[in-house]
Amino acid sequence: MKDASARQNSSGKEKRIAYGREAFINELWSTLEGYPPETNGRSIYINDLRRIGKTRILEHMEDDPRPGFRVMKRDVEGINSADVFAQEVYRDTLVFMNKWRRFGGWTVKTRDACGGFGIWQLKIPEYRYLPCERLLRKTFGHLNECLAKKDERLVCIWDELPALLENIIDRHGDCLKEGVLEAARLLDTLRAVRQECSHIYMIFTGSIGMHHILNKLRRNGYKGRPLNDMEPMAPGPLVPEEGKALAARFLSKRRKLSEDMLDTCAETVSEGVGHIPYYIEGLVNTLPSDISPSSITPEKIQKILADRLANSDWDLRYFEERIPNLYGRENVFLVNKILDYLAETRNPVTEKEIVDWINRVAKKGVEASIVHELMDLLVNDHYAVKMGDPVTYSFRSSLIRRWWCMNHGLKCPLP
Ligand SMILES: Nc1ncnc2c1ncn2[C@@H]1O[C@H](COP(=O)(O)OP(=O)(O)OP(=O)(O)O)[C@@H](O)[C@H]1O
Ligand SMILES: [Mg+2]
Incomplete structure (x- = not known):
């Protein structure tokens, strides 16, 4: 000992x-x-x-x-x-x-x-x-x-x-x-x-x-x-294996699940909240205590997660509310549009694709240099990740992305 x-x-x-x-x-x-x-x-x-x-x-x-x-x-x-x-x-x-x-x-x-x-x-x-x-x-x-x-x-x-x-x-x-x-x-x-x-x-x-x-x-x-x-x-989220292990730890403290079920549910929990410990714990703690262990299924967990996001639990609104403060009122529209595009697009996108898309939906010309500046800030603020050559961008946190899509009435491409 x-x-x-x-x-x-x-x-x-x-x-x-x-x-x-x-x-x-x-x-x-x-x-x-x-x-x-x-x-x-x-x-x-x-x-x-x-x-x-x-x-x-x-x-x-x-x-x-x-x-x-x-x-x-x-x-x-x-x-x-x-x-x-x-x-x-x-x-x-x-x-x-x-x-x-x-x-x-x-x-x-x-x-x-x-x-x-x-x-x-x-x-x-x-x-x-x-x-x-x-x-x-x-x-x-x-x-x-x-x-x-x-x-x-x-x-x-x-x-x-x-x-x-x-x-x-x-x-x-x-x-x-x-x-x-x-x-x-x-x-x-x-x-x-x-x-x-x-x-x-x-x-x-x-x-x-x-x-x-x-x-x-x-x-x-x-x-x-x-x-x-x-x-x-920047620590980022946990690697998926570690997130799953943490979810299994929390789940098994609360429930007696079969080994197979524990494995699948732990994966669903961690994946669902983008492998972030705080939300892993939060999601497990929301599983109702009055349902039997056998009724804890990945589908049930997905449903509970969707409810939490729909209720804007966990104060995820913060990520939208701080936009005027961080980027200035004059850029709120543009930042929202950029994040909408990143959130609902399955694959990473180039800066040119972002500019073209905004010009299409906003029906007005947006300067590429402003989008460039904003993309730098969005990366530094961890909304977006920048990768590769040619440079492409995607939404960083899958949890915030889900919430963003739900809150903006967009179809989320995440499973
Ligand atoms: N690696 C971890 N293992 C277990 N629990 C964790 C871990 N990381 C975070 N937590 C849980 O999530 C909670 C929030 O984490 P923490 O306070 O470290 O986040 P933070 O990034 O400092 O947040 P903020 O930006 O709001 O200050 C912790 O109080 C703890 O309960
Ligand atoms: Mg802190």
């Missing part, structure tokens, strides 16, 4: 497992570590569809770090200022260092370097006025020295960092320049920390694409490339 501590994280809680993500998580660690081993590792920026399982992957990494790495993780979505972010990071660092008692003396050193504010004074109001840039650079500078002495590396995981940047910009309201300046300065400071501190690594995640934030910054005069030292990565 396994030792109970092997199933618990450092807080004594059950470890959070990201089923089916082993290969992706290994890739993340190897990127941080650097390969071949003597090369420097890279920090990472993860962006993918909402609910795909990003946070769960990070939780798994936090609970089960690779030897030689320590992890400090925080969801920063609720923060709306760079100074508050820096203070939270400082607090997290103190907690981290206190847990890691081997580095006695660090707190005092940082306290002195930061102008006399120490752990016992964290709540005093003056603390708020330490400027973000100075606080972050001092904190990480000292932390880096300590890590170097022990030859360990720290991964700072900031979940929903793009949302934090958006909050910063929004907080300034009409003074857009101020907001842009504050967000840009924070990104530049974090980049400087990565350059200066060879034992500090960062992972940023978010379902809002950072390209939207950077475009906003650039439109307002920012010239930096604050992520060009980071590796962009």
